[in-house]
Amino acid sequence: MQTQSNNNAPFCPRGTAPGHMNRAFLTVDLEEWYHLDYLKGYDCRGTGVRVLPQIFDFLDMLDDEGVKVTFFCVGEIADENAGILREILRRGHALGCHGLDHELLTNKSLEQFVDETRRAREMIEAAAGQKITGYRASCFTMERDKLDALRALGFTYDSSKIRFAQHPLYRNLDLSGFTQAEDLVYIQDGFSEYEIPTLEIMGYSIPVSGGGYLRLFPFWLLRILLGMYARKHENFTLYVHPFELTDLPLPLPKGLGKATRFRCLVGRRGNLKKLRRVIRWLKKRGARFITLETDRKERGLS
Numbered sequence: 160m161q162t163q164s165n166n167n168a169p170f171c172p173r174g175t176a177p178g179h180m181n182r183a184f185l186t187v188d189l190e191e192w193y194h195l196d197y198l199k200g201y202d203c204r205g206t207g208v209r210v211l212p213q214i215f216d217f218l219d220m221l222d223d224e225g226v227k228v229t230f231f232c233v234g235e236i237a238d239e240n241a242g243i244l245r246e247i248l249r250r251g252h253a254l255g256c257h258g259l260d261h262e263l264l265t266n267k268s269l270e271q272f273v274d275e276t277r278r279a280r281e282m283i284e285a286a287a288g289q290k291i292t293g294y295r296a297s298c299f300t301m302e303r304d305k306l307d308a309l310r311a312l313g314f315t316y317d318s319s320k321i322r323f324a325q326h327p328l329y330r331n332l333d334l335s336g337f338t339q340a341e342d343l344v345y346i347q348d349g350f351s352e353y354e355i356p357t358l359e360i361m362g363y364s365i366p367v368s369g370g371g372y373l374r375l376f377p378f379w380l381l382r383i384l385l386g387m388y389a390r391k392h393e394n395f396t397l398y399v400h401p402f403e404l405t406d407l408p409l410p411l412p413k414g415l416g417k418a419t420r421f422r423c424l425v426g427r428r429g430n431l432k433k434l435r436r437v438i439r440w441l442k443k444r445g446a447r448f449i450t451l452e453t454d455r456k457e458r459g460l461s
């Protein structure tokens with residue numbers, strides 16, 4: 160174990176040979192397409208189009224590949240997707256909370272965060288029929304005082320830390336007092352924080368772990384980037400969203416800029432197949448796909 164003294168210096172203790180992968184955490188933010196930050200300010204809910212009911216092909220693919228996933232659900236859509244939440248748990252995946260309404264935490268007071276997190280947890284637990292103890296902040300906007308409040312509420316893990324300096328939405332979460340147990344895994348008093356990895360190239364952080372890049376880049380390019388990543392890291396976290404796992408047409412609002420439209424729609428067709436190839440590529444290098452809850456159990460934290 161090593162105390163994390165500098166929050167900006169990546170530290171990658173390696174228990175495996177370079178190029179060989181250890182743990183892989185596939186995570187899904189269970190939100191609707193209209194929760195995308197780019198679509199805030201538009202009224203998209205009334206269209207009735209929903210992507211969550213389309214994720215069964217994805218769930219079947221996970222079963223085929225023997226991959227267990229951690230899902231983080233937005234509280235306000237838990238009730239209407241109760242059947243899906245229960246199916247996710249029935250198939251052996253883990254379920255956590257992705258906030259109440261997907262608004263950025265940086266726009267909420269600490270009191271509001273505490274109140275909403277309690278309500279979101281109640282909604283998800285009522286829909287899923289099971290207790291939840293994991294959290295991911297919308298757009299990774301977790302802040303230290305909110306992280307401490309989350310722990311006081313009884314949550315046991317969070318996955319909201321990302322080092323992505325050039326993106327205005329993402330902050331680098333302060334983890335003073337935590338120790339880094341392993342690549343991407345930080346622990347303090349039994350609470351664990353899981354970092355979302357980025358790849359540093361020429362001073363830029365490329366979030367090779369994100370669904371947007373999975374959609375945008377062809378597989379041959381992803382393979383090169385993941386190869387570069389695997390030379391420096393042994394653990395990997397991927398994050399995807401339901402709208403990226405289906406090519407169901409999205410009724411994007413008129414007046415949306417071309418760039419935003421492109422961001423929302425690029426690479427959705429065939430993305431599930433590409434994700435399967437990425438999973439197989441990682442598995443071939445020794446990666447074991449486990450949930451964050453299983454990771455905690457294996458470390459004796461729960």
Ligand SMILES: [Zn+2]
Nearest residue numbers: 188190297298
């Ligand atoms: Zn989200």
